Amino acid sequence: MIDCDIHPQIGDVDMFLDYVEPGQREWFRAQGVELGLPGYLWSHPVSWFREDIERRDGRPPGSTVEDVRLDLLDGRSVDLGVLNADEPITLSLMTSPYRAAALARAHNDWLRERWLDAEPRLRAAILCPAQDAEAAAAEIHRVAADERFVHVLLCGGAERPYGDPRYLPIFEAAVECGLPVAIHSGGEGMGIAAPPGGAGPPTFYVEWHTLGSAGSIMAHLVSLLCHGVFERFPSLKVLLLEGGVAWLPGILWRLDTNWRGLRAETPWLERKPSEVASEHVRFTTQPLEHTDRRDELLFEMLEAAGAPSILCFASDYPHWDSDDPEFMLKRLPAEWRDPVLHANAAAFYGERLGLVRA
Amino acid sequence: MIDCDIHPQIGDVDMFLDYVEPGQREWFRAQGVELGLPGYLWSHPVSWFREDIERRDGRPPGSTVEDVRLDLLDGRSVDLGVLNADEPITLSLMTSPYRAAALARAHNDWLRERWLDAEPRLRAAILCPAQDAEAAAAEIHRVAADERFVHVLLCGGAERPYGDPRYLPIFEAAVECGLPVAIHSGGEGMGIAAPPGGAGPPTFYVEWHTLGSAGSIMAHLVSLLCHGVFERFPSLKVLLLEGGVAWLPGILWRLDTNWRGLRAETPWLERKPSEVASEHVRFTTQPLEHTDRRDELLFEMLEAAGAPSILCFASDYPHWDSDDPEFMLKRLPAEWRDPVLHANAAAFYGERLGLVRA
Numbered sequence: 042m043i044d045c046d047i048h049p050q051i052g053d054v055d056m057f058l059d060y061v062e063p064g065q066r067e068w069f070r071a072q073g074v075e076l077g078l079p080g081y082l083w084s085h086p087v088s089w090f091r092e093d094i095e096r097r098d099g100r101p102p103g104s105t106v107e108d109v110r111l112d113l114l115d116g117r118s119v120d121l122g123v124l125n126a127d128e129p130i131t132l133s134l135m136t137s138p139y140r141a142a143a144l145a146r147a148h149n150d151w152l153r154e155r156w157l158d159a160e161p162r163l164r165a166a167i168l169c170p171a172q173d174a175e176a177a178a179a180e181i182h183r184v185a186a187d188e189r190f191v192h193v194l195l196c197g198g199a200e201r202p203y204g205d206p207r208y209l210p211i212f213e214a215a216v217e218c219g220l221p222v223a224i225h226s227g228g229e230g231m232g233i234a235a236p237p238g239g240a241g242p243p244t245f246y247v248e249w250h251t252l253g254s255a256g257s258i259m260a261h262l263v264s265l266l267c268h269g270v271f272e273r274f275p276s277l278k279v280l281l282l283e284g285g286v287a288w289l290p291g292i293l294w295r296l297d298t299n300w301r302g303l304r305a306e307t308p309w310l311e312r313k314p315s316e317v318a319s320e321h322v323r324f325t326t327q328p329l330e331h332t333d334r335r336d337e338l339l340f341e342m343l344e345a346a347g348a349p350s351i352l353c354f355a356s357d358y359p360h361w362d363s364d365d366p367e368f369m370l371k372r373l374p375a376e377w378r379d380p381v382l383h384a385n386a387a388a389f390y391g392e393r394l395g396l397v398r399a
Numbered sequence: 400m401i402d403c404d405i406h407p408q409i410g411d412v413d414m415f416l417d418y419v420e421p422g423q424r425e426w427f428r429a430q431g432v433e434l435g436l437p438g439y440l441w442s443h444p445v446s447w448f449r450e451d452i453e454r455r456d457g458r459p460p461g462s463t464v465e466d467v468r469l470d471l472l473d474g475r476s477v478d479l480g481v482l483n484a485d486e487p488i489t490l491s492l493m494t495s496p497y498r499a500a501a502l503a504r505a506h507n508d509w510l511r512e513r514w515l516d517a518e519p520r521l522r523a524a525i526l527c528p529a530q531d532a533e534a535a536a537a538e539i540h541r542v543a544a545d546e547r548f549v550h551v552l553l554c555g556g557a558e559r560p561y562g563d564p565r566y567l568p569i570f571e572a573a574v575e576c577g578l579p580v581a582i583h584s585g586g587e588g589m590g591i592a593a594p595p596g597g598a599g600p601p602t603f604y605v606e607w608h609t610l611g612s613a614g615s616i617m618a619h620l621v622s623l624l625c626h627g628v629f630e631r632f633p634s635l636k637v638l639l640l641e642g643g644v645a646w647l648p649g650i651l652w653r654l655d656t657n658w659r660g661l662r663a664e665t666p667w668l669e670r671k672p673s674e675v676a677s678e679h680v681r682f683t684t685q686p687l688e689h690t691d692r693r694d695e696l697l698f699e700m701l702e703a704a705g706a707p708s709i710l711c712f713a714s715d716y717p718h719w720d721s722d723d724p725e726f727m728l729k730r731l732p733a734e735w736r737d738p739v740l741h742a743n744a745a746a747f748y749g750e751r752l753g754l755v756r757a
Contacts (some may be wrong), residue, residue: 085661086661086663086664087661087663197597197598198598199598199599200599201598201599201600201602202596202598202599202601202602202606203598204602205602229597229598234598234599235593235594235596235597235598235599235600236593236594236597237597238560238593238597238614238617238618238621239555239587239593239594239595239596239597239610239611239614239615239617239618240555240556240557240559240560240561240587240592240593240614240615240618240619240622241557241558241559241560241592241593241618242559242593243560243618243621243622243625244559244560244562244563244622244625244626245625245664245665246661246664247625247654247657247658247661247664247665248560248618248621248622248625250653250657250661251621251650251653251654251657252597252614252617252618252621252650252653253597255650255653256596256597256598256610256614256617256618257597257598259596259597259610259614260596260597260598260599260601260606260610260614261598263596263601263606263609263610264598264601264602264606267601267602267603267605267606268602285649285653286649287648287649287650287652287653288646288649288650289649290645290693290696290700291643291644291645291646291647291649291688291700292609292610292613292645292646294645294688294689294690294691294693294697295608295609295610295613295643295645295686295688296605296609297689297691298686298688298689299605299608299609300605302719302720303443303444303445303604303605303608305444305445306444306603306604306605307603307605315691328653328656330649330652330653330656331652331655331656332652332703333652333655333673335648335652335703338648338699338700338703339652341696341699342648342649342696342700345690345693345696361660362660
């Protein structure tokens with residue numbers, strides 16, 4: 042089983058700061074555990090982390106490689122997992138692109154030395170400062186030589202949807218390095234990001250978790266398709282994380298219909314957007330919508346959008362709503378299990394994953 | 400057949416300006432045909448209006464009562480139609496609530512004298528300046544005495560989602576007058592409205608038409624449910640127009656799940672949000688998503704969200720993508736036809752509609 046979304050926590054901030062370049066280190070140290078990242082608009086009413094896992098040394102689960110081994114890898118179902126930055130993903134929303142670039146470099150080096158070197162079953166995402174696309178491209182090229190980094194990571198929250206030309210250097214660098222681009226929900230409305238939800242900032246965390254996280258993923262998907270980014274980079278692959286999937290058939294139907302009716306606006310799109318999406322875009326399962334006993338309907342809806350081949354398993358460990366791999370194994374239709382839990386991610390990442398299946 | 404969404408055009412601006420109070424009239428006259436309303440971020444690449452209808456006197460279709468008779472009422476399937484403001488719906492996004500209030504008053508009086516008095520098969524929406532909720536409530540009370548006004552109209556684009564307490568006087572006034580509140584997509588990102596889509600302003604009209612219009616409707620739905628506006632006003636009914644419906648089961652599944660997992664944040668919600676929605680909220684059909692020959696799946700999805708009882712027919716005449724009533728009659732499952740085309744709207748508006756069915 043391949044887990045496309047594990048979030049390593051910066052349990053030991055002092056140790057992390059050792060990876061920040063000396064000229065910037067004191068500024069970051071002065072920011073405390075928040076590291077100068079933009080603040081959240083909402084708080085989880087109970088806990089951001091799984092409460093069923095005992096805290097080791099008082100730190101949240103996922104703070105060490107040992108945590109990930111105990112909770113996901115050893116004697117459990119996950120054979121290989123991809124580490125995606127947790128809160129530092131919002132560095133692309135910092136007002137200063139220079140601080141953001143320094144933090145991205147530190148995070149990538151910290152992941153390499155403290156996580157990838159320690160555990161051969163882990164892979165990682167390259168963090169980059171999206172608000173300065175040229176600097177982001179430089180960081181992608183710097184880190185990509187290490188093949189344990191398997192995708193570039195962008196934040197759901199953004200100033201503009203990612204089809205905008207300002208972001209092209211990021212996609213170009215990813216393609217040059219043979220890397221997919223992963224966009225993970227979160228950060229909507231934080232720092233320099235636009236507010237989530239389409240009608241101004243929502244009031245509650247529950248609203249953000251229902252719509253804000255899904256809405257940015259929808260926006261980036263539609264934007265990438267409309268700008269023709271996949272026509273420009275035919276080998277580009279994109280993974281959309283943690284925005285849910287039950288909305289997908291409806292949004293693709295809308296987009297296909299509008300593409301047909303409004304061809305004059307985007308004449309460079311010669312194929313139906315849903316077809317382009319099914320070739321280039323993959324989605325992670327968590328959170329795979331709970332359906333009040335209508336799972337059969339959900340799976341039929343997802344088939345209309347190209348499932349099972351578009352879905353890849355993700356646990357979202359160690360967050361409060363993470364999906365248990367064993368539970369997912371039971372929930373999926375039998376014929377979806379191998380593609381969703383393993384084969385789709387293996388094909389998506391290709392040789393870079395370094396995976397020889399037993 | 401009841402058509403819940405017909406858009407009267409201000410074909411004759413000079414005549415319309417006669418309805419603006421004298422002290423404000425010259426300011427509005429100086430703004431030309433735009434009437435000082437906030438500007439669009441995107442243009443339709445061909446035409447905002449149906450191109451298959453011949454222009455009478457060079458004006459867009461829907462500019463006169465006679466247009467509506469010819470194109471919808473006489474010898475066609477529509478027996479009764481509700482007029483919703485077209486571009487003036489964005490007056491709630493003007494920087495000045497005073498100009499907005501004056502324009503709302505003029506629009507309501509113009510509708511009454513020029514449309515309702517001329518055609519007994521028409522009903523209308525009360526326009527009000529949502530950016531000044533007390534002024535909006537006053538306008539609702541002023542106009543509601545005329546029972547041909549059958550709902551209060553709010554704009555999809557907004558500073559904040561409509562569950563926010565600043566908007567309570569509007570919902571309170573509507574309930575006091577026995578009127579439902581209708582929220583119609585449009586205006587997202589215009590004037591003082593927040594940008595659409597959750598990741599900053601999209602580039603193309605096709606993106607807005609795919610996501611922006613749906614996203615604001617999703618946001619208002621989730622916001623009204625989370626703030627407990629229906630618990631506060633048990634007789635409140637809300638109609639959501641032109642945001643599509645295929646996304647609905649997915650969003651309700653997400654909201655129900657999050658409500659269960661995050662009860663501590665909104666403890667005033669004692670019932671599953673989807674249940675509350677099915678009692679208080681209705682949706683119009685246009686645009687009923689085109690599905691690439693998967694209509695059966697769409698109808699099954701909508702049943703999971705409470706259809707057919709939650710759906711009311713709307714043509715969106717005279718816009719470019721309006722739905723032909725005869726086509727809708729053919730497309731719906733046989734047992735949906737009466738509820739969607741007539742009975743749901745009749746029950747929603749109740750006695751106010753003044754409809755005695757033949």
